[in-house]
Amino acid sequence: MTKPPRQIRLNLNLQTAGRHDAAWKTLPDAAGLVTDVDYYVRVARLAEKGKLDGIFFADSLGSLSENSVRRPWRGLDPTVLLSAIAQHTSAIGLVSTVPAIHGSPFVTARQIASLDHVSKGRAAWNIITSQNPPTLDALGKTEALDSETRYRKAGEFVEIVTGLWDSLPQEAIVNDPTRDLYIDESQTRPVEYEGEFYSTNAVLPLTGGHRGRPVLFQAGASARSREFGATWADALFTGQRTKQLAQRFSADVKGLAAQHGRDPEKLLVLPGLWVIVGDTEQAAHARKAELDAQLDADYLLEQLAERLGIAASRLVLDEELPYDELSAPLEDTLVARHREQIIAEARGRLTVRQLLYNNLTGGHRVLIGTPEQIADDIADWVDDGASDGFNINIDRQPDGLESFIDGPVAVLQNRGRFRADYEFETLRENLGVA
């Protein structure tokens, strides 16, 4: 018997006005957008109409960044916002980004478990380990940790959070009015933890989730990050700009998961993908060109140079990248990976000018085309072991999201590659990582 084709996983990576840096400029008034809960609820309901797996909110814990002064960016605490969205949706997953090296594991355990309860099993925690200057400044920290120390610290954080989620098992809630006994403490599993960075002695005063633990996502780029993700995560959010690099990444992390005794099928790889949909290829390109025309090309050139780790003066607009100057080793793993991905995508194909409009600031692959072309590409990556699906970025919401749902999603549904309806109550079950 032949195996049915793999089901594709699709999240919406919900950004303020959308992934395109100029999207907000085309709105009548974006002044209140960052804090407009009604807008986010509207977009979330639309994503649920398309039966997407989850809504994913990236987040930056920190002071104003370059991004947030140049356009409406992040603002609302994602866990609070998702709790509001939970009340207006019934099936879609809710993925909140919270750091694992700042703050308190106890507070995070309670927050995410609370989101899981108020959403009846739809919460996920996206674990991040960033320590960029706006974060360090805001938190009054002067020094960044080296990679090894950072992941040791994050490992302690996650161990405590997951331990706390298991600390009050359902069976410990004996609920016995005749004995004035609600919780039988002998059945709890207190977390007594004395680590290098964190310590706690606690039982979480609520069960760790509506039906089992919330889902764990993780976002990182380095080899150390892959090891960490393969240990802890159910799904990895990653930037992969070519199929070949994505295949390598997937094989690597799934291999690591197997080494840890895990089922590699239960570690999902979900690269970011920015889609621009049109009825014809020409219409899709025209839509993008219209938005691109409102971008600041000088700024983008600086961004490209930064991502490549060279001076902007070394880049010539209508020529290819100076590849011979791009081979020196780089210390910063994120820049090194950006450089590797940009080179793999651009060599022999794109000039510097073309690269500028290729989602530099978001880092994710751009796919422009008709519903069929986009559906084909998505299925092709999944069939060829490059990913299990995608974290979808939309150029501008809500109209770009409508086109994605009515277009590529509908095509994939018709082909039996994407759900026609939610099958289960919890995100963990719907994602196939139960």
Ligand SMILES: Cc1cc2nc3c(=O)[nH]c(=O)nc-3n(C[C@H](O)[C@H](O)[C@H](O)COP(=O)(O)O)c2cc1C
């Ligand atoms: C696809 C992707 C998404 C990320 N999303 C966020 C985010 O929303 N907020 C954040 O502060 N850091 C984010 N990060 C940063 C990572 O958590 C991490 O700090 C960074 O990749 C550096 O760690 P590494 O060198 O181990 O990869 C993201 C990284 C990747 C690769």
